Amino acid sequence: MTDQKTITVLQLYPNDMNIYGDWGNVLVIKRRLEWHGYTPRIIEYNQGDSFPDDVDIILGGGGQDSGQDKIEQDLLKIGDRLKQLAEKNVPMLFICGLYQLVGKSFKTQDGHIINGISLLDVETIAGPERLIGNIVTESDIFGEIIGYENHSGQTFLGTGISALGKVVKGAGNNGQDGTEGAKYRNVIGTYLHGSLLPKNPAIADYLIEQAVINKYGDFTPTVIEDRFAELARSVASKRPR
Amino acid sequence: MSKPYITLLGKAVRRVAQMRGGGSALPGLFVEKIDPQFIHRTLDQLPKGVVVVSGTNGKTTTTKMVVELLQSQGLRVFTNRTGSNFTRGVAAALLGDVDMKGNLDADIAVLELDEAHAVHFVKSVPPKYSLLLNVMRDQLDRFGEIDATAKLLATIARATTDTVVLNREDPRVRAIAKVLDAQKVTYFGLAPAMTKFFPSDDEMRSGASAKTTNLNADVVLAKLNDDNQAEFTIDDKIVSAKLELSGVYNIYNAAAALALVRQIIGDDINEPKLIEALTRVRPAFGRGETITVGGQPVELVLVKNPSGFRLSLASFDPAHTATMIAINDNYADGRDMSWLWDVDFDSLKNEGVAEISGIRAYDIALRLQYDEIAVSHVDTDLAASLQHFLSTNSTTPKRIYCTYTAMLALRRELAKITNVEAIS
Numbered sequence: 001m002t003d004q005k006t007i008t009v010l011q012l013y014p015n016d017m018n019i020y021g022d023w024g025n026v027l028v029i030k031r032r033l034e035w036h037g038y039t040p041r042i043i044e045y046n047q048g049d050s051f052p053d054d055v056d057i058i059l060g061g062g063g064q065d066s067g068q069d070k071i072e073q074d075l076l077k078i079g080d081r082l083k084q085l086a087e088k089n090v091p092m093l094f095i096c097g098l099y100q101l102v103g104k105s106f107k108t109q110d111g112h113i114i115n116g117i118s119l120l121d122v123e124t125i126a127g128p129e130r131l132i133g134n135i136v137t138e139s140d141i142f143g144e145i146i147g148y149e150n151h152s153g154q155t156f157l158g159t160g161i162s163a164l165g166k167v168v169k170g171a172g173n174n175g176q177d178g179t180e181g182a183k184y185r186n187v188i189g190t191y192l193h194g195s196l197l198p199k200n201p202a203i204a205d206y207l208i209e210q211a212v213i214n215k216y217g218d219f220t221p222t223v224i225e226d227r228f229a230e231l232a233r234s235v236a237s238k239r240p241r
Numbered sequence: 242m243s244k245p246y247i248t249l250l251g252k253a254v255r256r257v258a259q260m261r262g263g264g265s266a267l268p269g270l271f272v273e274k275i276d277p278q279f280i281h282r283t284l285d286q287l288p289k290g291v292v293v294v295s296g297t298n299g300k301t302t303t304t305k306m307v308v309e310l311l312q313s314q315g316l317r318v319f320t321n322r323t324g325s326n327f328t329r330g331v332a333a334a335l336l337g338d339v340d341m342k343g344n345l346d347a348d349i350a351v352l353e354l355d356e357a358h359a360v361h362f363v364k365s366v367p368p369k370y371s372l373l374l375n376v377m378r379d380q381l382d383r384f385g386e387i388d389a390t391a392k393l394l395a396t397i398a399r400a401t402t403d404t405v406v407l408n409r410e411d412p413r414v415r416a417i418a419k420v421l422d423a424q425k426v427t428y429f430g431l432a433p434a435m436t437k438f439f440p441s442d443d444e445m446r447s448g449a450s451a452k453t454t455n456l457n458a459d460v461v462l463a464k465l466n467d468d469n470q471a472e473f474t475i476d477d478k479i480v481s482a483k484l485e486l487s488g489v490y491n492i493y494n495a496a497a498a499l500a501l502v503r504q505i506i507g508d509d510i511n512e513p514k515l516i517e518a519l520t521r522v523r524p525a526f527g528r529g530e531t532i533t534v535g536g537q538p539v540e541l542v543l544v545k546n547p548s549g550f551r552l553s554l555a556s557f558d559p560a561h562t563a564t565m566i567a568i569n570d571n572y573a574d575g576r577d578m579s580w581l582w583d584v585d586f587d588s589l590k591n592e593g594v595a596e597i598s599g600i601r602a603y604d605i606a607l608r609l610q611y612d613e614i615a616v617s618h619v620d621t622d623l624a625a626s627l628q629h630f631l632s633t634n635s636t637t638p639k640r641i642y643c644t645y646t647a648m649l650a651l652r653r654e655l656a657k658i659t660n661v662e663a664i665s
Contacts, residue, residue, distance in 0.1 A: 022582075023582055023583055024579065024581075024582025024583075024608075024611075027582065027611050027612075028611060031611050031613075064386040064387065064388055066388055133576065134576060148576070148577045148578065148579060150577065193577065193579040194577070194578060194579055195579050195582045198582065198607050198608070198611065199604075199607070228603050228606045228607040228610050228619075229607055231603040231606075232601070232603035232604045232606070232607045234603075235600070235601065235603055235604075235621070236578075236601075236604070239570060239576065239600075240576075241576075
């Protein structure tokens with residue numbers, strides 16, 4: 001069909017950074033694009049690949065420490081390209097491990113510093129304990145955000161960036177200042193798994209809407225039946241840590 | 242307090258706990274507190290030592306197989322058959338089996354141990370043999386990362402005094418051999434044609450690639466037909482067996498059990514008896530166990546992580562069967578629901594899912610919505626949901642995929658209406 005509008009979704013480092021159900025985020029974007037009447041084109045970027053020219057949405061997941069070590073050098077190579085796209089308002093979502101690495105730096109437990117690409121003005125320091133459990137935050141744009149966090153890095157926001165949400169229940173960026181995640185232009189970084197997008201369709205539709213507006217000028221959403229998402233949110237928000 | 246008294250008291254606590262219908266760990270906890278040397282002292286008497294089985298998936302069924310295979314060779318075996326795989330569960334099981342003097346009437350102990358608890362256990366009771374099955378993402382909320390789980394298994398291997406049996410096809414388990422020097426290492430494996438059923442976590446989305454390793458495996462699962470007719474290559478000889486166990490992952494674990502038992506028994510092994518015993522092994526409770534309700538089979542399939550769930554879906558044909566999925570998020574199930582998103586449910590597309598339940602019923606309903614799979618009924622109340630599932634599908638065979646605590650609750654409900662084997 002020639003009148004179908006295509007949106008290209010780039011999955012960053014699915015081979016090394018795909019732990020904790022990050023596929024769920026890709027699947028939700030794929031399906032909701034279809035349900036909104038667009039043709040999703042899902043492509044992957046792994047280390048050593050050539051970075052594609054045509055990208056409308058970028059999704060990046062969490063990883064183990066070993067996965068982070070593997071992609072560090074490669075990410076620095078494509079850092080400028082990602083920053084250019086961010087300045088052009090391309091929507092991006094980075095979870096956990098990649099949230100840390102698109103920041104300025106990550107200081108590990110042994111004091112060694114991993115350089116990030118400084119796309120987001122945040123810094124991460126390895127913490128003494130893992131922050132694990134159900135989490136609820138409140139965001140001005142998206143309302144209540146619900147998910148599950150599992151990280152030992154503590155992330156602190158710089159002056160030029162705002163949090164994605166305020167922690168209602170859970171630890172958030174660092175367990176101290178009540179912030180969770182970060183947002184700059186259409187780029188979202190967060191510690192929330194769960195997976196994030198299935199239970200937070202408002203964020204999924206935001207990423208889709210920004211991508212469609214960038215590419216086609218305007219966006220007319222379809223009404224999607226989100227009853228299961230609402231019920232799952234309601235149950236999850238009442239579960240123990 | 243003198244030792245006979247402790248044993249007696251422990252046995253009494255065990256009786257009371259059983260009468261209360263309680264868990265198997267409480268009496269173990271009691272003895273652990275009063276006499277921390279109890280486990281070590283009791284197991285130390287065994288002439289053939291202690292065997293530890295660990296790994297993410299398949300511990301309970303594999304342990305059951307190893308026990309029955311060893312019994313076929315004339316050994317008296319002690320095991321923690323309740324699936325209570327923490328140290329306390331072992332202490333509780335010991336209390337049930339020792340006499341008043343604290344003597345255990347057995348030649349060998351085969352213990353299923355949770356990875357994290359095994360690490361502590363092997364410090365006080367070094368096993369003579371260990372069997373390490375796999376490392377999959379499971380309960381990352383407890384262990385943090387898969388690489389950390391692999392380290393736990395390596396610790397068990399290093400504490401082993403004689404032989405370590407490893408899964409050749411799991412890259413993280415295979416790598417454990419590199420950190421061993423004093424132990425003998427032997428492998429179980431898959432023929433190349435079988436590896437596609439077992440993608441590692443790293444290959445989850447990309448599908449399993451052909452694995453390249455030159456290591457020789459003592460027992461290899463070579464073939465498997467639809468009717469559970471399996472073909473193993475044992476020491477380069479082909480052996481066929483028609484098994485009661487179903488599910489390709491259970492049958493791969495049969496290769497693991499065979500490899501381990503061959504090491505323990507050595508040259509004196511009676512192979513016809515060994516294979517005959519293997520064909521008779523029935524699944525452990527809730528691990529593909531079939532319970533009859535109203536003349537129709539209800540199969541309980543425990544699922545607890547993405548790899549196990551994927552393997553189960555690949556193993557059981559959904560045709561002509563009503564499917565129910567029950568997902569809880571209690572501590573023993575794991576609280577994080579992310580794992581459901583790493584399971585591919587496409588195989589259920591034609592038949593759809595008749596019933597969804599558990600504390601996190603809406604999470605799995607949501608998951609299925611994104612695979613565009615029809616769901617007939619959702620109810621977070623397990624008892625009501627089970628009732629609905631049974632009555633609306635009374636004339637068809639049924640299968641329930643369930644997490645650990647959901648499985649226990651469903652068995653309790655089923656026991657009210659039909660014969661369910663007690664968990665001793």
